[in-house]
Amino acid sequence: MLVKQIINTLLASLLVFGVSQQIMAQTSEYEMDGMIFGMPEAEVFIEDYDGPPVVGEYFTQLPTLKPLDYEGNKHHEVRLDAMVQEIEVANGVRYRAWTFGGTVPGPTLHVKEGDRITFTMKNRSNEEVMITEPGKGGSPFMDQVAENNYMDAKPGVMPMPHSMDFHSGTVAKDDKWRTISPGESIKFDWIANYPGTYIYHCGTPSVLMHTAMGQHGVVVVSPKDGFPTDDKVDKEFVVVQSEYYLSKGSRDDLYRYDFEAAQTKQPSHVTFNGHQTILHDQPLEANAGERVRIHFSNNGPSLTSSFHVIGAIFDRVYYEGHPLNEMHGMQTVLLGASNSAVVEFIVPEEGSYILIDHEFADAEKGATGTLKAGPRKE
């Protein structure tokens, strides 16, 4: 027995050695065009962590965005754990979602161009994580979701491998975006070198399944010198479009992933901020005469979005959220899967304005929302 145990240990260490050898040696940090590249090697480890799954003072719940209240650049140390939550995505439609932070989409992180982010994620798909305990702390997101649990999230357990791919980071994916098994944690750095509104998502195969199951969200990297229109903006929101591919399961009342529908791009629901009616139930609010900015991201996983606001014209569009990609007077912005835009419009009158994917098949599956405008303030 002892001998066999020694053999097992040897085998295990060989396995580990074999795998670690595949990761290329990391280059050291260097500067190019004023940006920083060459991050240290990611660390995969086991930790006894059962605290809040979302940690970082610039993590918020959709559609809010935490204003950046610091000068110059900041080193953010943040955590966003992967876990399972049973959630509602439309009236009477619930499924066990694979999530970052407990909601679909996950929380929005706001940073500034040039900031360094030290990111930690634990794969907690193997444990029940309660996200709605009041006073859980850790981030504005945790307080917001405890206050407004619009998906009625309840913990579930479905151990699966997961990973994190930040489109806002520029790193070697076979190191930083590594898949970790249930119970493992990963920690790595990235620099927000380019301003923009970026999707993050799980990159573990099947990536279609992992993203359709709910593992995506947004990072807003605000430009270091701001947008030319910053002084004029009165309200700022984040809206994410995404698809669900669900059908009724046979064992219980829950819905589940529909492979056929996902493969053929026939979503059951297309939503803004993860829920078919949330932006009507809880409309965005502004007043006539105000300038509204929306960071809009089409997180897919597979469809395009033709984003339009009924009754408004986009005074400015910064495609992908970069201040140099400036366009004027647009009725609709076409976004492929994982494209984004910062759109700004003037709210002309008191009343209701409908946010919509002008691809009407998607709109009628849920991709609409309301902006409710109050009277003009003198």
Place this chain on the structure above:
Amino acid sequence: MRIRININQVRSFLAVALGFIVVCTTVQAQPARIMIPQGSFHSVLPEVVGEPVGVDSFYIDQFPVTNDQFAEFLKENPRWRRSQIPTIYANNGYLKHWESDLIPGQNVEPNRPVTHISWFAANAYSEWNGGRLPTVKEWEFAAQAMDFNSKAEEDQFSYDLIGWYSSVNAIKPQEVGSTGIENKYGVKDMFGLIMEWAEDFKPPIGTDISLDCGTIGRMQENNSIYSYAQSLRYVTRMSFSASSTTGLLGFRVAYDLPVSNHLKSGSL
């Protein structure tokens, strides 16, 4: 530099190097084990074009190992109890759902498959039980030995299976024998109950297939819903380390031929 290690070569080498040591084990009272006759199948891993993967005959347990059976093993093998096992052999989730070292407890029905088990512990049990873990090839070959009447039936089965992979609630696995799924030799619950350890769960294929967005695509040479479901299993197994434990991960035991002189083909 990338080093490729063939686990079977390593095993053979160690087996030869340590071959002078005779390991005596008492074979325990056996649950039903079933012979899987030799044959071949298509894996989703790279293979020589036109040549399916060959598998020799072997025996495999009809059911996954249950909590009760694992408790018996722990009574005789204190080193593998939750309080005794070194962290190198299992992470901190090892048998965490049990009431105590030897008692699964009220919330863990005895006839449910044991989960929260590391690869090391699964190996130790298998050896104690006179067998070993099945290889990935053996496991997949046995699991896929199912009689479908039509392509449509096979597709529906795979479709449901993918649904199961994306909706199973691991808080409370069903009892063994509850899935109604069995292969053509009578092996039950290989699908729809838990995920199961294999001896060589992390195939030494280097960066040919790393775990990234394109992996499933590169596994889809057969381009069928059947091989898609298969890919999900390969990918999930590849992500584990030998000390991993999850609420969905258990095992069953395989055995080399011949198990004893009294064996006929078929079940014992």
